Amino acid sequence: MARVEETHGAGAPAGGGRRVGRGKRVRRTFAPEGEAVLERALRIAVGRGDRRLGDEHLLLALTAGSGPAGVVLADHGVTYVRRRGAGPGGAPRPTRELTGPRRSAAVLPAARPGRRARAHWPAGIRWNGPHRAAYRDPDTGRRPAAGGRCARPCSPAGRPERQKEHVVSGGDLPAVAGGGAADEGFGAVAEEFRRNFTERGELGAALTVHVGGRKVVDLWGGTADARTGRAWEADTAVPVMSCAKGLLAVSAHLLAQQGVWDLDAPIAAYWPEFGRHGKERITARMMLTHTAGIPLAERKLTFDQIMAWTPMIEALEEQPPLWEPGTAYEYHAHALGFVLGEVVRRLTGLKPGAYFRRAIGDDLGLRTWIGVPQEELPTLARLVEAEGRPTLPPSDSLIMRALTLHGAVPFPGLDDPHGYNAPDVLTREFPGAGAVSSARGLAALFAAVATGVEGGPRLLGEETVTDAVRPLSGGPTFSGLPDLGARYGSGFLLDSPFRRLLGPRSFATSGAGGQFAFGDDEFGVGFGYVTNRLGASGDVRAERLIEAVRACVGAPAVA
Numbered sequence: 001m002a003r004v005e006e007t008h009g010a011g012a013p014a015g016g017g018r019r020v021g022r023g024k025r026v027r028r029t030f031a032p033e034g035e036a037v038l039e040r041a042l043r044i045a046v047g048r049g050d051r052r053l054g055d056e057h058l059l060l061a062l063t064a065g066s067g068p069a070g071v072v073l074a075d076h077g078v079t080y081v082r083r084r085g086a087g088p089g090g091a092p093r094p095t096r097e098l099t100g101p102r103r104s105a106a107v108l109p110a111a112r113p114g115r116r117a118r119a120h121w122p123a124g125i126r127w128n129g130p131h132r133a134a135y136r137d138p139d140t141g142r143r144p145a146a147g148g149r150c151a152r153p154c155s156p157a158g159r160p161e162r163q164k165e166h167v168v169s170g171g172d173l174p175a176v177a178g179g180g181a182a183d184e185g186f187g188a189v190a191e192e193f194r195r196n197f198t199e200r201g202e203l204g205a206a207l208t209v210h211v212g213g214r215k216v217v218d219l220w221g222g223t224a225d226a227r228t229g230r231a232w233e234a235d236t237a238v239p240v241m242s243c244a245k246g247l248l249a250v251s252a253h254l255l256a257q258q259g260v261w262d263l264d265a266p267i268a269a270y271w272p273e274f275g276r277h278g279k280e281r282i283t284a285r286m287m288l289t290h291t292a293g294i295p296l297a298e299r300k301l302t303f304d305q306i307m308a309w310t311p312m313i314e315a316l317e318e319q320p321p322l323w324e325p326g327t328a329y330e331y332h333a334h335a336l337g338f339v340l341g342e343v344v345r346r347l348t349g350l351k352p353g354a355y356f357r358r359a360i361g362d363d364l365g366l367r368t369w370i371g372v373p374q375e376e377l378p379t380l381a382r383l384v385e386a387e388g389r390p391t392l393p394p395s396d397s398l399i400m401r402a403l404t405l406h407g408a409v410p411f412p413g414l415d416d417p418h419g420y421n422a423p424d425v426l427t428r429e430f431p432g433a434g435a436v437s438s439a440r441g442l443a444a445l446f447a448a449v450a451t452g453v454e455g456g457p458r459l460l461g462e463e464t465v466t467d468a469v470r471p472l473s474g475g476p477t478f479s480g481l482p483d484l485g486a487r488y489g490s491g492f493l494l495d496s497p498f499r500r501l502l503g504p505r506s507f508a509t510s511g512a513g514g515q516f517a518f519g520d521d522e523f524g525v526g527f528g529y530v531t532n533r534l535g536a537s538g539d540v541r542a543e544r545l546i547e548a549v550r551a552c553v554g555a556p557a558v559a
Contacts, residue, residue: 185552201533206220238532241435276318288336353429364444383412412513525549
């Protein structure tokens with residue numbers, strides 16, 4: 001059992017109970033929580049290759065897990081206490097080697113009762129000069145070069161403004177084919193990003209990761225357009241295809257959280273014309289879980305009719321379900337976007353892309369769209385095909401008819417005037433697979449859902465996320481395709497054999513091109529990875545990046 005002590009200032013309530021004097025400690029026991037926090041901190045340190053258990057490990061353990069904020073831990077007779085006067089500004093005493101008989105660690109200042117501590121450094125953390133962090137890089141064993149510039153401005157005393165974690169960039173990072181920065185302890189993520197270029201055939205890509213609402217990884221590199229050699233830049237956006245479903249899912253849950261949309265009510269309650277031909281009981285949740293029975297509209301439409309919106313809506317109104325709604329699973333490639341998008345339009349007066357921008361994207365400053373502005377087209381990265389892509393199913397199969405809308409939108413069709421590089425697709429409201437985004441945009445969106453960004457409020461509350469991550473569908477499909485291991489909650493891909501994430505609180509979205517984004521409110525993570533080379537058989541680019549993030553934040557290893 002771990003012994004837990006709390007140090008309070010004058011008159012501060014001890015865990016909401018009696019008041020104590022300045023500098024006095026209240027001793028408690030938190031058997032499961034205290035040990036869990038310490039174990040998580042140790043796992044983070046070991047996973048990052050650090051030989052010292054220090055501030056950053058306990059910081060990540062406290063903000064990522066559900067343990068008590070602002071506590072200090074005791075284990076094996078060693079007390080881990082943030083002592084007043086122990087260092088400048090009340091800083092902890094120096095850490096000791098993990099392998100020694102005694103181990104010590106610094107502690108976060110206590111958060112307000114009922115709130116999880118935010119990801120920031122304790123006051124008084126010492127730096128070696130105004131632009132040099134006092135640590136040894138776990139990848140190289142070296143300190144940052146003297147005089148290296150911070151990615152964030154520092155105060156004259158050498159402490160990051162607002163007590164943020166010090167960030168180093170440029171030559172202090174593992175070499176990448178471009179630019180960016182990674183915070184201390186996330187060098188393993190930067191290294192996997194570099195290896196995607198040197199070993200895994202990456203052409204152009206970007207990766208952004210938030211932890212605790214703060215950006216800890218921001219990397220980009222390679223070629224945005226192979227035809228011209230244009231370089232990938234920090235804010236380069238790229239078609240992210242079915243990541244559009246993640247944007248739509250966030251919008252739907254936001255409307256549900258606001259009490260505007262009951263996801264378990266029949267869609268016909270909001271759209272009466274939809275409730276015909278056996279669809280009277282279909283709910284938004286059935287659409288979000290790909291179990292509604294309408295993976296496509298059987299009526300064949302031209303490309304222009306599909307992009308005009310109303311003909312597609314009328315075709316879905318006429319479509320009978322292919323199975324009893326809610327009893328089988330089949331990927332609703334484009335029907336999901338149009339059906340849920342039409343409900344968004346009826347509830348808000350805006351099509352789903354416009355609603356996303358008004359309610360979410362503009363406020364967060366995201367370079368993320370369903371219907372990219374015309375002026376952005378020259379800056380977009382261009383998708384290229386991957387070598388070794390598996391042979392697609394026959395064109396008359398259910399999955400291919402759903403993916404291509406009976407051939408009107410070829411897949412992947414990268415050089416087709418109606419394919420996924422085409423302005424006519426990217427600038428229109430094509431809500432199931434027409435999203436465009438930068439890595440920063442996707443990461444900030446999922447961080448906003450999981451924790452809030454840079455001290456801002458969460459976009460979706462804990463109860464809303466709990467509702468979204470309940471496993472509801474997956475397995476063999478209605479059309480006979482085998483179980484590929486994917487499991488879905490309400491609109492999100494979940495931690496599953498198809499793609500291992502951080503745990504049961506993870507929620508994700510993916511694009512056929514290899515793009516991937518996820519959030520996790522247990523570990524406080526928002527992750528966005530975009531690439532312009534489509535995935536092929538055995539593609540592990542996103543998987544390796546996620547594995548590195550998992551180790552850095554101390555999530556359990558995958559068996």
